[in-house]
Amino acid sequence: MSTMEAVTTSEAAASKAKEDTLLSPKFYTTDFDAMNRLDISSVRVEWDAMMAEYEGDNNHDHFQRTPEFVAEVEAVFSQVSPELRQEFIDFLISSVTSEFSGCILYNEIQKNVENPDIKALMRYMARDESRHASFINQSLKDLGIGLDLGNLKRNKAYTYFKPKYIFYATYLSEKIGYARYITIFRQLERHPDKRFHPIFKWFHRWCNDEFRHGESFALIMRANPHLLRGGNVYWIRFFLLAVYATMYVRDHTRPMLHHAMGFESTDYDYTVFRITSEISKQVFPITLDIDNAAFRAGLDKLLAVQTGLTAAKKQGGLMGRVKQVGWAVQGLAAFARLYFVPVVRHELPSNVRAVAAW
DSSP: OOOOOOOOSHHHHHHHHHOOSSSSOOEEEOOHHHHHTOOOGGGHHHHHHHHHHHHHOTTTTTSOOOHHHHHHHHHTGGGSOHHHHHHHHHHHHHHHHHHHHHHHHHHHHHHHOOOHHHHHHHHHHHHHHHHHHHHHHHHHHHTTOOOOHHHHHHHSOEEEOOHHHHHHHHHHHHHHHHHHHHHHHHHHHHOGGGOOSGGGGGHHHHHHHHHHHHHHHHHHHHHSGGGGSTTHHHHHHHHHHHHHHHHHHHHTTOHHHHHHTTOOHHHHHHHHHHHHHHHHTTTOSEEOOTTOHHHHHHHHHHHHHHHHHHHHHHHOHHHHHHHHHHHHHHHHHHHHHHHTSOOEEOOOOSOOOOOOOO
């Protein structure tokens, strides 16, 4: 059952977006000098083809609101329950923060490097993420709680990640974003009566931006194969688990959102995991064994831990703080057990690029 607090004002939305928790999207900075030294010459043919796709900008006219969009918000979304409305608002705030995070990171990299390949790539990806964030934010403005993105940029905490961590985490973020959006789009394409907001109609072409962004990081990693072997495989394993676990726990705080679209949260998540795992074989030498009973039990344990933490925080006082520590220890132990669930290993394909075929 959802227990999230209601967000009814722009101030509350801004506070939600600025949260720095294990489940909230983060803003990142990195080592610009190291980014500047990247060499992608070994994947030049694939790289140039991808850059031509960016230059073609097939979504330049996509993120436009139509009169039908506004009419559908007024006619359909205005009828949803307060609980579903709140879960959808939480989804929008999380999504705009995540998209804007990419915009900021990519823009900062392109401003601080001279490497022409990386500079051009980051400029294109920042362009795409800016459109995504602005489009989502307009839907928040429809509800009277739009975010001041400039203020968010100035006041949200930033996390430093080494470039290789950026590659692993952002590659997964972009690919799992694709898997999430295409799964929702296909579901509502089959069941248009469950489309309670018009923004979902935009997800098909939108998610292809996410897919291409992931392809960019796949090419960077395949051009630098040391990132995909040796001790770095342990980091890949960590980020795979962290991204999947975060999504699982966060999605189960929004059960009505998925139910309204005809999903059950667990089934939806495992569909997304399956798509993401299949895509990630293009670059990662391992995938998580998502069908292992220990893996599934571990994610459910993390969900129980998060539920306990939320209740302890709400309780407050000394006992509440003691309980938070206890739940945090249990969470670390559950994550560690999940980390050591055996993974599936495979050879990398000779062709790096994947096709958005889902």
